[in-house]
Amino acid sequence: DWRSIRSLSFTKEYSLYDDAGHEEKCVLQYITIDRAQDRMSVLSINNADSMLIGRRDTLYYHYARAGQARLPSETIARRLQAASFVMDIPYNIYSTSVQVDHDTISIDDRSVLALHVDYHPSDDQSDLWRYHIDLDSGKILSHWVETSDHYSLIENLSFLEAGGHQWYGKRRSYRTDSLMHKLYLRASYEYFDYEVVR
Numbered sequence: 001d002w003r004s005i006r007s008l009s010f011t012k013e014y015s016l017y018d019d020a021g022h023e024e025k026c027v028l029q030y031i032t033i034d035r036a037q038d039r040m041s042v043l044s045i046n047n048a049d050s051m052l053i054g055r056r057d058t059l060y061y062h063y064a065r066a067g068q069a070r071l072p073s074e075t076i077a078r079r080l081q082a083a084s085f086v087m088d089i090p091y092n093i094y095s096t097s098v099q100v101d102h103d104t105i106s107i108d109d110r111s112v113l114a115l116h117v118d119y120h121p122s123d124d125q126s127d128l129w130r131y132h133i134d135l136d137s138g139k140i141l142s143h144w145v146e147t148s149d150h151y152s153l154i155e156n157l158s159f160l161e162a163g164g165h166q167w168y169g170k171r172r173s174y175r176t177d178s179l180m181h182k183l184y185l186r187a188s189y190e191y192f193d194y195e196v197v198r
Contacts, residue, residue, distance in 0.1 A: 002091045004198050005163065006036040011193040012083075019175070019184045031083050042083045055080055087167075090131060090140065093117050107132055112141060139166065144180055151176045152186065163196025 041054035158169030
């Protein structure tokens with residue numbers, strides 16, 4: 001059961017690319033989520049730069065190299081949420097405030113269950129998510145996200161087993177048009193070294 005997980009830690013490496021295919025940056029992150037202690041931390045290493053952000057209860061903190069501007073709590077909160085958000089999928093759709101609809105669609109001549117999710121239905125600017133779920137395995141094959149200024153398709157290429165759950169292995173994110181046609185590779189991700197404590 002997802003709710004019985006007391007803590008989760010993992011390593012994430014990602015690269016971002018521009019629309020010409022040039023790498024903008026490559027970041028290695030060590031992420032720890034401790035539900036029992038109500039705290040979370042993300043150590044990010046980008047070339048020679050490193051930065052640690054985190055939260056304990058309602059206190060946000062940020063450690064970085066000398067001379068680097070201190071991040072406001074709102075920025076830290078957004079970055080922590082971004083680092084952990086996909087790890088809660090699909091369990092985060094069970095919140096009473098989330099609006100969910102579904103249908104069956106075809107992707108690459110394969111029928112998949114499409115969950116349409118609005119996490120903040122009262123907000124007109126809320127991102128709209130669509131999860132494409134394999135009907136046989138139950139795995140989320142991809143996510144398609146509509147934001148206020150772009151569309152993204154995130155393909156889940158592999159999964160890893162840890163603590164009785166399937167976790168992301170390798171993923172790729174593409175910018176798409178409104179019909180989900182790929183325009184260019186925006187990001188590649190690899191997750192590893194999962195540790196789960198119940």
